[in-house]
Amino acid sequence: MRKTGMTRLAAVACASVLALAATACGTSSGGDDGDGGKADEQQGGFAAPDVPMADAVGEPEGQVNILAWPGYAEDGSTDKTIDWVTPFEKESGCQANVKYFGTSDEAVQLMKTGEYDVVSASGDATLRLIASGDVAPVNTELLTNYGDIVDFLKDQKFNSVDGQMYGVPHGWGANLLMYNTDVVTPAPTSWGAVFDGAADYAGKVTAYDSPIYIADAALYLMKTQPDLGIEDPYALDADQLAAAVDLLKAQKENVSEYWSDYLKEVQAFKSGDSVIGTTWQVIASVAQGEGAKVEAVLPEEGSTGWSDTWMISSQAENPNCGYLWMDYITSPKAQAAVAEYFGEAPANAKACDLTSDKSFCDTYHATDSAYAEQIHYWTTPISQCLDGRTDAECTDYGDWTTAWTEIKG
Structure with missing residues (x-):
């Protein structure tokens, strides 16, 4: 795992398209993506646009245009031993044309062009893609591997609308708290160590560089300041957002660096420049x-x-090959390969029998529903409050992006 993880990390760091380290995750820390909250507002009460859903998979078109996070569609060009695209091409008759993207904002914009058939969308992009009509509902009955996907990833508010799936789950993971065991004692058990207790590690706290990190502060406030009334860290009205912003501004006084390239986070913890902060299991x-x-x-x-979530374009020129790809990439063998290379939990439970590291799925809690239930998966903030409130207007993605710029100064 460490060898493949390091190989993949190095490959990702060299990818020219990256504004963030490639992972399943991340918005840019820049301005609005040109759609931002506006597309989300079109969704209103989750009344998704009327986009037709496939009722059958026909003859393969001969190619499929894939938009993916680096590390999700490897064809051997990065490492000759890392290739699950070529077997797909041989099995399906569909040539895979892969383009990598570096941020969720970039993926949203690229999907608007209609040039891509499928996309590996993170939860901070999925609702925007659904609301704008750029992706179609997915007929899961056409996916032979869908039944093996763990139930706790299905029918979530970031990948479905009114019980209709808009894709097939791919991989997942938690944002964890990493700490230097020599410096941080006793071992922390709460996010309070990087918020209310951040001054104890002044100048050596690190945090994720993205507007979506506001949800981390909101989650902490949800648990520690119930009077704020936060029920969902992605559903913040103006006052709740302001409280999260204040907490993050206070944290900033103790932050050494906001990380996006996680090779740099590894180096910071090795050098001692950072001793505590948010991380992912693969980085640890x-x-x-x-x-x-x-x-x-x-x-x-x-x-x-x-x-x-693998989603299919509403304008897909190669929808049959698109469905074949979504089914293949969520098969046990492909899932095992991607998960170990990428450093995340596979969505297909049967992949755990095929990983080269037999402890891999235990390390990543791949089939642990109790662990997964503790995770609030990234979801695009929209003006329609995701916590069910109808008497309030929530802040949207554009508001969060503006707030993040203010926090960082």
């Missing part, structure tokens, strides 16, 4: 493999996290 594993004295924990408040 790589850091430990390189001798850093770190541990990672899921804090008592739970955490935010990601769950990626």
Whole structure:
């Protein structure tokens, strides 16, 4: 795992398209994507646009245009031993034309062109794609591997509308709290260590560089300041957002660096420039493999996290090959390969029998529903409050992007 994780991390760091380290996760920390909250508002009460759904998979068109996070569609060009695209091409007769993207905002914009058949969308992009009509509902009965996807990733508010799936789950993970075991004692059990207690590690706290990180602060406030009335860290009215912003501004006084390239986070923990902050399991594993004295924990408040979804374009020129790809990439063998290379939990439970590291799925809690229930998966903030409130207007993605710029100064 550490070897493949390090190989993949290095490949990702060199990818020219990246504004963020490639993972299932992340919006840009720049301005609005040109759609932002406006497309979300079109969704209103989750009344998704009327886009037709496929009722059958026909003759393959001969190619499929794939938009993916780096590491999700490897064809051997990065590493000759890492290739699950070529077997798909041989089995399906569909040539895979892969384009990588570096942020969710980039993926949203590229999908608007109609040039791509399928996309591996993170939860901070999925509702925008659904609301704008750029993706179609997915007929899961046409996917032979759908039944093996763990139930806790299905019918979530970031990948479905009114009980209709808009994709097939791919991989997932939690945002964890990593700390230097020599410096941070006793071992932290709460996110309070990087919020209310951040001054104890002044100048050595690190945090994820994205507007979606606001949800981490909101989750902490949800658990520690119930009077704010936060029920969902992605459903914040103006006052709740302001409270999260204040908490993050206070944290900033103690932040050494906001990370997006997680090779840099590994280096920061090795050098001692950072001693505590948010991370992913793969980063902790790589850091430990390189001798850093770190541990990672899921804090008592739970955490935010990601769950990626393969979605099909409403303008797909190759929908049959698109469906064949979505079915293939969620098959046990492909899932095992992607999960180990990428560093995340596979969505298909049967993949756990095929990983080269037999402890991999235990490390990533792949089939642990109780663990997964503690994760608040990234979801696009929209003006329609996702917590069910009808007497309030919530802040949207554009508001969060503006707030993040204010936080960082």
